[in-house]
Amino acid sequence: KxxxxxxxxxxxxxxxxxxxxxxSPISGHRSVSWYQQTPGQGLQFLxxxxxxxxxNKGNFPGRFSGRQFSNSRSEMNxxxxxxxxxxxxxxxxxxxxNRGSEKLFFGSGTxxxxx
Amino acid sequence: xxxxxxxxxxxxxxxxxxxxMNCTSSSIFNTxxxxxxxxxxxxxxxxxxxxxxxxxxxGRLTAQFGITRKDSFLNISASIPSxxxxxxxxxxxxxxxxxLIFGQGTTLQVKP
Numbered sequence: 001k002x003x004x005x006x007x008x009x010x011x012x013x014x015x016x017x018x019x020x021x022x023x024s025p026i027s028g029h030r031s032v033s034w035y036q037q038t039p040g041q042g043l044q045f046l047x048x049x050x051x052x053x054x055x056n057k058g059n060f061p062g063r064f065s066g067r068q069f070s071n072s073r074s075e076m077n078x079x080x081x082x083x084x085x086x087x088x089x090x091x092x093x094x095x096x097x098n099r100g101s102e103k104l105f106f107g108s109g110t111x112x113x114x115x
Numbered sequence: 116x117x118x119x120x121x122x123x124x125x126x127x128x129x130x131x132x133x134x135x136m137n138c139t140s141s142s143i144f145n146t147x148x149x150x151x152x153x154x155x156x157x158x159x160x161x162x163x164x165x166x167x168x169x170x171x172x173x174g175r176l177t178a179q180f181g182i183t184r185k186d187s188f189l190n191i192s193a194s195i196p197s198x199x200x201x202x203x204x205x206x207x208x209x210x211x212x213x214x215l216i217f218g219q220g221t222t223l224q225v226k227p
Contacts, residue, residue: 043215
């Protein structure tokens, strides 16, 4: 069974630009969650999508948004990039229901550098 | 953002030694999970715990769900060089949600 796939692996952008990251979950998983990982703040929850709807949201500004498609693939968008947005962005998938919602399986991440 | 208190922050040990790390929270969790992250990769799930007092093993790894539901422990026995990495604890609340609260991580280095 293929794991969680994230593209691209690396991105370099400049301040003010916007970026879109992509995530393909494990087959059969309906939930996709996004996390930001930085040395200072660690792993922080951005948001979760389940059946094309945002089910949970963390404490990030509105510049961070996402969506989920009918095949459960998800995209995350960051607009008006700031230097502080430089981070490893991780996508995780899970079954999304009952006992399966908490067992998250992570992709390798997208390393975003904002210059 | 909210984080769990994970200790120690780093460990440098000799191959063959046992390792212990713990995680505490001010809130109760229904599930505790332990992940390992290698450089350049995402966290990999090691163990999931679902009941207070539960003790679960995965090879040389043993984790426990604290009785108070506010803490968890991970032990690694007879460490080997490939155990090197960052270990994270994570807590999950109730309901259907992909939101986990993570600890700051314990960086483990093993000297052959």
